[in-house]
Amino acid sequence: MSKKTTIALLSGGLDSATAAAIALEAGQNVIGLSFDYGQRHRKELIAANELASFLNLNEHLKLNVNLAAWGGSSLTDLEQSIPNKGVGDGIPNTYVPGRNTVFIALGLSLAETRGATQIVLGINSMDYSGYPDCRPDYLAAYQALANLSSKAGREGHGAQLWAPLMKWNKVQIVKEAIRLKIPIEKTWSCYSGQNQACGICDSCRIRDAALIKVGRSDLCSTNCI
Amino acid sequence: MSKKTTIALLSGGLDSATAAAIALEAGQNVIGLSFDYGQRHRKELIAANELASFLNLNEHLKLNVNLAAWGGSSLTDLEQSIPNKGVGDGIPNTYVPGRNTVFIALGLSLAETRGATQIVLGINSMDYSGYPDCRPDYLAAYQALANLSSKAGREGHGAQLWAPLMKWNKVQIVKEAIRLKIPIEKTWSCYSGQNQACGICDSCRIRDAALIKVGRSDLCSTNCI
Numbered sequence: 001m002s003k004k005t006t007i008a009l010l011s012g013g014l015d016s017a018t019a020a021a022i023a024l025e026a027g028q029n030v031i032g033l034s035f036d037y038g039q040r041h042r043k044e045l046i047a048a049n050e051l052a053s054f055l056n057l058n059e060h061l062k063l064n065v066n067l068a069a070w071g072g073s074s075l076t077d078l079e080q081s082i083p084n085k086g087v088g089d090g091i092p093n094t095y096v097p098g099r100n101t102v103f104i105a106l107g108l109s110l111a112e113t114r115g116a117t118q119i120v121l122g123i124n125s126m127d128y129s130g131y132p133d134c135r136p137d138y139l140a141a142y143q144a145l146a147n148l149s150s151k152a153g154r155e156g157h158g159a160q161l162w163a164p165l166m167k168w169n170k171v172q173i174v175k176e177a178i179r180l181k182i183p184i185e186k187t188w189s190c191y192s193g194q195n196q197a198c199g200i201c202d203s204c205r206i207r208d209a210a211l212i213k214v215g216r217s218d219l220c221s222t223n224c225i
Numbered sequence: 226m227s228k229k230t231t232i233a234l235l236s237g238g239l240d241s242a243t244a245a246a247i248a249l250e251a252g253q254n255v256i257g258l259s260f261d262y263g264q265r266h267r268k269e270l271i272a273a274n275e276l277a278s279f280l281n282l283n284e285h286l287k288l289n290v291n292l293a294a295w296g297g298s299s300l301t302d303l304e305q306s307i308p309n310k311g312v313g314d315g316i317p318n319t320y321v322p323g324r325n326t327v328f329i330a331l332g333l334s335l336a337e338t339r340g341a342t343q344i345v346l347g348i349n350s351m352d353y354s355g356y357p358d359c360r361p362d363y364l365a366a367y368q369a370l371a372n373l374s375s376k377a378g379r380e381g382h383g384a385q386l387w388a389p390l391m392k393w394n395k396v397q398i399v400k401e402a403i404r405l406k407i408p409i410e411k412t413w414s415c416y417s418g419q420n421q422a423c424g425i426c427d428s429c430r431i432r433d434a435a436l437i438k439v440g441r442s443d444l445c446s447t448n449c450i
Contacts, residue, residue: 064289064291066288070338072338097375098330098334098374098375099334102331104330105326105330109326112323113295113322132379141372142370144366144369145366148357149325149358151316153357
């Protein structure tokens with residue numbers, strides 16, 4: 001029986017690389033898909049390239065979809081500052097309106113074209129519970145839409161959205177990444193848009209706290225390139 | 226009270242121009258949004274510009290999102306032929322996998338950023354009943370997703386998807402377009418990708434049949450530029 005094909009949305013960060021590696025370990029043919037959406041930390045796309053190469057993906061596609069055309073987030077609007085005082089209540093300004101909805105839609109388009117049966121996502125609801133589009137009910141609603149959006153979906157064999165990290169916290173994700181031998185030093189999490197990781201944005205803080213907890217402070221963001 | 230803002234997905238064709246005009250007639254502030262998705266009939270974008278200008282939209286944004294990167298449709302893959310033998314059963318190869326899901330997702334992103342309360346769409350289920358993503362159940366599922374995808378949605382005041390033409394056939398749409406004084410000669414429907422409308426692709430046939438039925442054969446595709 002031929003391998004099933006999975007589309008992996010690959011940001012260049014730790015979570016999506018771990019999700020892609022989980023799909024590979026399950027014996028699937030994985031196609032990577034990355035987006036230049038006008039993010040200030042566009043450097044993550046270099047990391048996505050390196051990770052796709054390290055994971056030996058059959059294919060890695062990159063698409064421009066310039067959400068910075070209308071901004072609405074500190075990641076896509078350079079006039080907004082990246083928060084660096086720790087994660088608070090509510091939705092942080094790093095939330096990009098509609099980003100996951102757009103990226104998953106593009107994943108569904110590619111999946112339908114290539115006959116892929118899954119889209120594997122790095123989203124998880126624990127760390128960023130403030131993001132409305134990282135929650136289980138959001139993903140369930142998207143699956144219901146996907147099931148109606150294509151011929152295959154309506155026939156009961158459309159692409160399934162798969163978020164293996166959904167209920168994990170960052171420590172669990174880091175442990176899984178280490179088990180899967182992901183080169184964590186090649187992943188890029190920093191939001192700051194600098195050439196070196198800042199170590200103080202929410203994304204660096206959450207990553208580094210988890211790495212310190214598992215005894216791998218050598219992999220903390222400011223120690224990596 | 227200030228006007229409500231509506232995002233109008235504007236392809237350059239007759240249907241979306243009519244939908245946008247309906248939103249304008251309802252007294253809304255309309256922002257047009259058009260996509261260069263690598264469609265062979267990219268000429269429709271010139272029509273979208275002219276229509277946005279004619280309708281006097283406050284703003285008209287254009288975004289590149291190159292679905293031709295993976296093709297899967299005769300509209301985005303030049304190696305596939307456009308059907309010209311009339312509409313048959315099943316899904317025609319002009320169906321673009323995931324296109325509406327991607328476009329509506331981008332509309333939701335813009336709506337959330339601008340605080341728009343509606344997204345007006347030209348989709349209708351009568352002519353293209355073969356397209357899975359032009360049906361009422363698809364749109365209802367998308368609304369359920371939209372309600373969970375943003376903070377405003379979760380609070381009950383997110384953007385509403387509005388498809389005023391959903392149950393109309395092309396004759397009804399043409400009549401409404403004439404009533405709204407849309408310059409039908411400026412709309413572009415042809416799929417062929419030529420500089421002149423072909424008159425024989427499904428899109429030209431359906432449009433022209435309706436125009437002939439309402440006694441306006443002077444507006445048939447091959448008579449327009």
